[in-house]
Amino acid sequence: TQLLEQSPQFLSIQEGENLTVYCNSSSVFSSLQWYRQEPGEGPVLLVTVVTGGEVKKLKRLTFQFGDARKDSSLHITAAQPGDTGLYLCAGPQTSGSRLTFGEGTQLTVNP
Amino acid sequence: NAGVTQTPKFQVLKTGQSMTLQCAQDMNHNSMYWYRQDPGMGLRLIYYSASEGTTDKGEVPNGYNVSRLNKREFSLRLESAAPSQTSVYFCASSGHPQETQYFGPGTRLLVL
Secondary structure, eight states, X not given: OOOOEEEOSEEEEETXXXXXXXEEOSSOXXXXXXXXXXXXXXXXXXXXXXXXXXXXXXXXXXXXXXXXXXXXXXXXXXXXXXXXXXXXEEEEOTTSSOEEEOOXXXXXXXX | OOOEEEEOSEEEEOTTOOEEEEEEESSOOSEEXXXXXXXXXXXXXXXXXXXTTOOEEOSOOTTEEEEEOSSSBEEEEEXXXXXXXXXXXXXXXXXXXXXXXXXXXXXXXXXX
């Protein structure tokens, strides 16, 4: 089973700060997905990165897929309280049977 | 468009009781999944069904059984609940196993 490790596990910052969270593996993934889970709800897909070196932007969120397709990062600029939630990365198993999820980064943005 | 629905939303059980968590999706998806999420933790896969008529164990299947009733519905059964099964249970579906998963709102289960 290919594993995904996310860091940091917990992050608490003030509104307006920038932050980066990481998703790393020793295995190559064909693609990686990023989800956000708000308190009391199920995870929702934010973006999928497919090509090594790819950068995708979603408003204040910037996602990057590593050149070797073994890692990804999520950078948030000028964080807002509405960004609070659990950020999960996920990648497809080479067996094709399912996705593997990382443990997640719990982000709290304080007003 | 309802997406993925789960019932019940909340449940309290006593140790040893049984119950079935229901999940249905209206997106004509082939694959469905059951996860559990403990406080401050990520998702752990209990069982999944890559396509109608198939089910497979995930990371933490002990104490659970599943039934893929038809393409729309995938139920999770606890035969004899234990306090260690206190958790939030999420059902998800996807068009194919490697594609985006769509999650339900969750079932919050407390086993006393």
